[in-house]
Amino acid sequence: MIKFFVLILSFVCSVSQAQQENTPQVFATVGPEFRSERNAEQNVAPKQMTSLSLGVGYSHWIYFLETGSFEETSGNSSLLVKRKFENYLGGVIFESETIFLKSKPFLAGLFGFSRELIDTTVTGQTTNDVSRPYWVGGAGTGLRLANINPIWVSIEVRLVFSEHQDPSPSVGGLLRLGLLL
Amino acid sequence: MKREIHRLQVIMIVFLGVLSGMVLSACQGRIRDQHPGAVQVRIPMYSNNAYKLQTIELISIDDMRTLGGWAARFFLSPTLSRGKLVGMQPQINTIRTESGEYIATDSFSLQLLTLYAHMEKLTLLDDELGISRGDESREPRTVAIKVNMMSESGQPDSDNARYNGKLDAFLFAPYLREDLPLTVNAGVIAHEHFHSIFYKTVIQPLGDKYPGPDGNLHGNDQKLLKHFGFEEAASSENVGLLSERDIYHAVLLRGLNEGLADIWGWLYSDDTAFVRRSLPQVEESRTLSSGELKLKSTKELRAQAQAYHSWGNSNAVSYELGSQYGRILFASLNQFAGDPVKMKEMKKKMGQKINSALQKMTIHFQSLPGDEMMTTEFFLQQLQVEIPEVKIEYKAAK
Numbered sequence: 001m002i003k004f005f006v007l008i009l010s011f012v013c014s015v016s017q018a019q020q021e022n023t024p025q026v027f028a029t030v031g032p033e034f035r036s037e038r039n040a041e042q043n044v045a046p047k048q049m050t051s052l053s054l055g056v057g058y059s060h061w062i063y064f065l066e067t068g069s070f071e072e073t074s075g076n077s078s079l080l081v082k083r084k085f086e087n088y089l090g091g092v093i094f095e096s097e098t099i100f101l102k103s104k105p106f107l108a109g110l111f112g113f114s115r116e117l118i119d120t121t122v123t124g125q126t127t128n129d130v131s132r133p134y135w136v137g138g139a140g141t142g143l144r145l146a147n148i149n150p151i152w153v154s155i156e157v158r159l160v161f162s163e164h165q166d167p168s169p170s171v172g173g174l175l176r177l178g179l180l181l
Numbered sequence: 182m183k184r185e186i187h188r189l190q191v192i193m194i195v196f197l198g199v200l201s202g203m204v205l206s207a208c209q210g211r212i213r214d215q216h217p218g219a220v221q222v223r224i225p226m227y228s229n230n231a232y233k234l235q236t237i238e239l240i241s242i243d244d245m246r247t248l249g250g251w252a253a254r255f256f257l258s259p260t261l262s263r264g265k266l267v268g269m270q271p272q273i274n275t276i277r278t279e280s281g282e283y284i285a286t287d288s289f290s291l292q293l294l295t296l297y298a299h300m301e302k303l304t305l306l307d308d309e310l311g312i313s314r315g316d317e318s319r320e321p322r323t324v325a326i327k328v329n330m331m332s333e334s335g336q337p338d339s340d341n342a343r344y345n346g347k348l349d350a351f352l353f354a355p356y357l358r359e360d361l362p363l364t365v366n367a368g369v370i371a372h373e374h375f376h377s378i379f380y381k382t383v384i385q386p387l388g389d390k391y392p393g394p395d396g397n398l399h400g401n402d403q404k405l406l407k408h409f410g411f412e413e414a415a416s417s418e419n420v421g422l423l424s425e426r427d428i429y430h431a432v433l434l435r436g437l438n439e440g441l442a443d444i445w446g447w448l449y450s451d452d453t454a455f456v457r458r459s460l461p462q463v464e465e466s467r468t469l470s471s472g473e474l475k476l477k478s479t480k481e482l483r484a485q486a487q488a489y490h491s492w493g494n495s496n497a498v499s500y501e502l503g504s505q506y507g508r509i510l511f512a513s514l515n516q517f518a519g520d521p522v523k524m525k526e527m528k529k530k531m532g533q534k535i536n537s538a539l540q541k542m543t544i545h546f547q548s549l550p551g552d553e554m555m556t557t558e559f560f561l562q563q564l565q566v567e568i569p570e571v572k573i574e575y576k577a578a579k
Contacts, residue, residue: 040271040289041257075288077359079225083286116276118284120234120291122225123361127234129223129284131276166246166272 027055029152029178033068038166047072049085051174062093066110080121087114089136095144103143106154111137114162134164140174152178220245221282222275224295225365227452232361236282241301245283246272248293252301254321255293258329266325266350292364296324296353299370306449310532312378322377323350326364330354340460344373346380361458368446368455375445379438382539383546390547392427392434425487429479429554430546432486435499437560440506441535443469447511448528467504469511475576476505479556502557509561509575516572527571534567541567 033051036044047070055064068087075081089112096105113133120127142156156174219240226235241250247270248255259268273290275283285291300322307313330338330352341354342363351373356362363369384391423431446455447469456467477485482502489498514531517524542560549555558577565573 038272040273040287040293042269042272072287075291076362078361079288079291079365081285081288081291116286118276118286120223120284122234123232125231125233127223129276129278129282131284132279164276166274 025057026181027053027057027062027064027152027178029053029154029176031175031177033158033172033174035160035165035172036167036170044167047085049087051087051176053176053178057093057180060095060097062095063091064093065090066112078123082119082121084117085114086117087136088112089138099146101143102146103154104146105143106141106156108140108142108156108158109138110140110158110160111135114164131164134162136160136162136165138169138172142174150179150181152176152180221280222294222298223282223284224291224298227367227450227455232365232458237298239298239301242297245275248273248297250297250301251319251321252304253297253324255297256323256325258327259325261348264347266323266348268325271326288362292362293326295365296326296370299367300324300374303371303374303449306532307378310529310536312532312536323348325350325352327355328352342369342373344376344380346377346384349377349380351377356459358459360461363459366455366459367450368452369459371449372442372446372455374449375442376438378445378536379441379539382536383434383438383543386543387546392423392430423490425483426552426554428490429483429486432490432499432502433482433555433557435496436482436502437506439500439503440510441503441539443467443503443507444510444535445532447507448532453511467500467507469507470515472504472508473576474509474512474574475578476509476561477502477557478578479554479558481578482557483554505575506561509573510564513571513573530568531571534564538564538567 030050030052033049035047035049037047038044049068049070051066051068053064053066055062057063066087066089069085071082071084073080073082089110091108091110091112093106093108098105112135114136115133116131118129118131120129138158138160140156140158142154144152144154154176156176158172158174159169160172161169219238220242221236221238223234223236225232226237228235239250239252241252243249255271256266256268257271259266261267271289271293273293274286275290275294276286277283283294285294304319304322330341330343332338332341338354339357340363343352344350345352351370353364356364443456447453452458453470454468456463482498485498510531514524514527517527538560541563542555545559545563546555561573561575565571
């Protein structure tokens with residue numbers, strides 16, 4: 001874990017050096033995120049969550065915090081399991097000046113944790129449990145539509161690692177819609 | 182442009198570092214799922230007339246993800262190949278709380294975790310009672326989930342569980358009802374577990390002398406095996422060749438098997454109405470604590486077995502007889518209901534003595550002359566000799 005923090009720190013330092021003296025821009029987006037997860041029957045099934053991001057951008061660099069969650073229920077009325085998955089991430093986006101397909105390509109790095117909240121109902125009695133935090137990290141690349149400021153429309157492909165999820169890494173996708181003010 | 186390329190190179194290097202760290206972290210997570218030793222799991226268990234979540238310690242789990250351990254080995258919707266079940270092993274999804282307990286994150290995982298826990302506890306109970314299954318190396322029991330079985334009517338079977346002696350496997354069909362799934366019903370699991378004890382204590386030693394086509398416990402198993410493609414075992418050509426004596430003994434032994442399995446379900450779970458929790462439609466006929474304490478006479482059973490067999494439904498007579506055995510034995514132990522310590526002691530002793538009485542009954546059955554029949558009362562009389570401190574009382578039909 002220490003090695004991991006050092007890496008993140010060096011990443012942030014390299015970013016700071018590159019910052020220009022531009023006025024910071026606030027960034028806020030919302031959009032669907034898709035991940036894959038293996039169920040008990042060993043099928044890898046897609047999971048969709050809604051991701052919210054809030055950040056600040058300096059020229060090519062955008063620092064953001066992101067949260068996402070999804071819920072699912074399984075079982076019958078006598079044995080019901082409700083699962084809520086929550087993601088809390090921080091990340092950095094480096095955006096290129098190069099225009100490709102009327103878009104700006106970008107690279108993204110993220111790090112944070114996830115947790116799960118489980119409500120188990122057995123013959124009418126419900127018990128609530130929360131997991132310990134599981135480390136999550138990932139890298140992504142994508143395209144943001146250029147020259148439509150202040151509107152942000154981007155699509156991103158992600159490789160997400162987690163100490164808990166299966167498969168790890170999992171390939172995911174994220175569509176962001178929002179504003180860069 | 183050069184500056185931008187330089188920046189991208191820096192970023193790529195950092196990304197590679199971050200990815201390596203993540204891979205390492207993910208691998209550590211996998212290692213943490215392997216637990217050679219005790220683990221705490223939260224599963225539904227029967228207590229005070231209801232199923233509630235309880236924390237149970239499992240001692241046999243090697244890998245939480247695949248539920249690997251000496252108690253059970255699961256197969257998901259298996260098929261039959263060369264007389265053995267083959268299929269995919271399921272993997273369960275759990276979280277670990279701050280206090281270290283494992284909690285299943287979906288219903289199927291919870292069912293498998295619970296089933297594993299019961300298989301472990303039942304194996305330990307066998308050890309405590311001195312019951313050997315002829316397998317001292319502790320091979321995991323084979324448990325098949327979501328098995329594509331066929332019902333009596335030839336339709337896909339559901340809401341059913343059974344033990345198959347030929348496969349030495351517990352088979353659970355998909356559960357489609359809104360009641361307690363069979364895979365978490367402690368009484369049902371112990372009931373099926375007893376069938377494996379009966380198979381190894383009675384059916385296997387009797388071999389060809391066992392009065393039935395292939396020693397299967399349920400008539401359905403003919404169709405089940407056929408469905409799996411096990412044509413040889415599924416052949417029912419010799420069913421019609423059974424003598425009246427064989428039909429009687431087949432119904433008697435099947436009834437005894439079912440009745441003792443119901444008692445085993447109660448001895449293990451403390452639940453007198455475990456069948457009804459998953460299958461409410463059979464509440465009246467299978468509840469141990471209700472009904473008269475009467476037992477069919479040999480003559481009565483002989484006549485009914487013959488009649489029902491010709492209609493192709495001798496299972497109904499077996500289940501009826503089984504319920505009679507179950508109620509008689511339950512009532513005999515219920516005398517100690519006011520003294521929980523004595524009750525616990527007597528339940529354990531009853532478990533031990535059922536096994537030894539079955540062994541003696543098997544020897545008696547093997548030595549029966551060709552024209553003699555084992556009476557419906559024989560087992561109870563044998564058990565009474567084994568456990569004189571428990572009064573086994575019933576009304577024998579004439």
